[in-house]
Amino acid sequence: MKKVIYNQFGDESILELVEQTVPEINKDQLLIRVKAVSINPLDWKVYGGEMKLMSGSKFPKSVGIDFSGIVEQAGSAATRFKTGDAVIGLLDVFKGGALADYIVVKETDIAAKPTNISFEQAAALPVTGLSALQIVDQLAAISPGQDVLINGATGGVGVFAVQIAKKRGATVTAVVSTKGVAEAAKWGADTVIDYTKQPISSLPNQYDAVIDLSTKLSFADAKRLLKPKAFFVSTLPSPLTLVYSFVNNLFSGKKMKILILKPTVEGFRKLVELAENGLQIVLDKTYSISNVRQGYQESRRGKSIGKSVIVLN
Structure with a gap:
C-alpha cells in the first residue's frame, strides 16, 4: 500500500x-x-x-x-x-x-x-467540524442573543463556526478577505467585514466572544474588542500561551481559551447530525x-x- x-x-x-x-x-x-x-x-x-x-x-x-x-x-x-x-x-x-x-x-x-x-x-468534517463545535459550545460557551466576532471566518474551522454559532442563536460578525465576503453571508453571518478595507483594530464594537481562527490576532489586541466578561478563543496552542491563559484567567474577567481538540463520541454524533441536516x-x-x-x-x-x-x- x-x-x-x-x-x-x-x-x-x-x-x-x-x-x-x-x-x-x-x-x-x-x-x-x-x-x-x-x-x-x-x-x-x-x-x-x-x-x-x-x-x-x-x-x-x-x-x-x-x-x-x-x-x-x-x-x-x-x-x-x-x-x-x-x-x-x-x-x-x-x-x-x-x-x-x-x-x-x-x-x-x-x-x-x-x-x-x-x-x-x-x-x-472531523478536525474542523469538531473544533468548531468545541469552540462554540464549550470554550466560548455561546448562547442565544450573544454577539460573536469570528476572525478568519472562511477557513476550515470558520465555515462551520459561523454556521454553528448562528444555530446557537448568536449574532455573528465574520472577518474575511475580499473574496470571502459573499461566502460568509451565505453561511449566515449577520455582518461581514473585509479586513482589507476595515482593519480589525478599528472595529468600534465589543463582543461576548472573539474567536481568532487566523492565528494573527493576539489576546492583547483582542482585549479592547471584549466585553467585561467575555471569551477570547485562540487555535494556536503552545506551552507559553497555555501558561499565559491560565494566569490571566485567575485575575481577569476577560478570559483567554486555547483550543486543544478533544474528540468524543458525542461530538461525532452532533457533527454527523449537523451534516445530515444541511451543514454547508x-x-x-x-x-x-x-x-x-x-x-x-x-x-x-x-x-x-x-x-x-x-x-x-
Missing part, C-alpha cells in the same frame, strides 16, 4: 510517498480503506517541527489527521461497525498517519459517514496522493476558502 511519511522536519519537500505492507489489526481494531484525507494547518506545523513537544522527534513520522473511508476488516471485539460501512474519523492530532491506503483505528476514532455527502466532503461543507481543491506536496504547498499559502482534501484510489 502507499503511505506518506517523512524522516526529518522541514517543508513539503520532506514528504515521501512509499510502499508499505497493509497493517494487521487486533481484536478491538478496524482496518479502514481510506478514500480521502483533509489538509489541516496543524499538519505543516507538525512536520515543520513547530510541535516537537507534543509530536516527539522520533522518525519516520506520518501525515494526515482526519479521513473518510470504508471498513475493510473489523476485529472480533469491534461491534459498532462492520465490513463495508462508510465512516469518517480522525487519528491522534500530533501523530497523524491517515495519508495511507489503509489505516488501523479503534471504534472511538470513527463515526458513520453522513449519507448525504461525498467521501471528499466527509473527510473535511466547502471544498476548495482536491489532490491525488501523488500530488501531496503540491496540496500542502498551496494550502499553506492560506488563500483558500473552506478545506482542501487529498483523494486516494
Whole structure:
C-alpha cells in the first residue's frame, strides 16, 4: 500500500510517498480503506517541527489527521461497525498517519459517514467540524442573543463556526478577505467585514466572544474588542500561551481559551447530525496522493476558502 511519511522536519519537500505492507489489526481494531484525507494547518506545523513537544522527534513520522473511508476488516471485539460501512474519523492530532491506503483505528476514532455527502466532503468534517463545535459550545460557551466576532471566518474551522454559532442563536460578525465576503453571508453571518478595507483594530464594537481562527490576532489586541466578561478563543496552542491563559484567567474577567481538540463520541454524533441536516461543507481543491506536496504547498499559502482534501484510489 502507499503511505506518506517523512524522516526529518522541514517543508513539503520532506514528504515521501512509499510502499508499505497493509497493517494487521487486533481484536478491538478496524482496518479502514481510506478514500480521502483533509489538509489541516496543524499538519505543516507538525512536520515543520513547530510541535516537537507534543509530536516527539522520533522518525519516520506520518501525515494526515482526519479521513473518510470504508471498513475493510473489523476485529472480533469491534461491534459498532462492520465490513463495508462508510465512516469518517480522525487519528491522534500530533501523530497523524491517515495519508495511507489503509489505516488501523479503534471504534472511538470513527463515526458513520453522513449519507448525504461525498467521501471528499466527509473527510473535511472531523478536525474542523469538531473544533468548531468545541469552540462554540464549550470554550466560548455561546448562547442565544450573544454577539460573536469570528476572525478568519472562511477557513476550515470558520465555515462551520459561523454556521454553528448562528444555530446557537448568536449574532455573528465574520472577518474575511475580499473574496470571502459573499461566502460568509451565505453561511449566515449577520455582518461581514473585509479586513482589507476595515482593519480589525478599528472595529468600534465589543463582543461576548472573539474567536481568532487566523492565528494573527493576539489576546492583547483582542482585549479592547471584549466585553467585561467575555471569551477570547485562540487555535494556536503552545506551552507559553497555555501558561499565559491560565494566569490571566485567575485575575481577569476577560478570559483567554486555547483550543486543544478533544474528540468524543458525542461530538461525532452532533457533527454527523449537523451534516445530515444541511451543514454547508466547502471544498476548495482536491489532490491525488501523488500530488501531496503540491496540496500542502498551496494550502499553506492560506488563500483558500473552506478545506482542501487529498483523494486516494
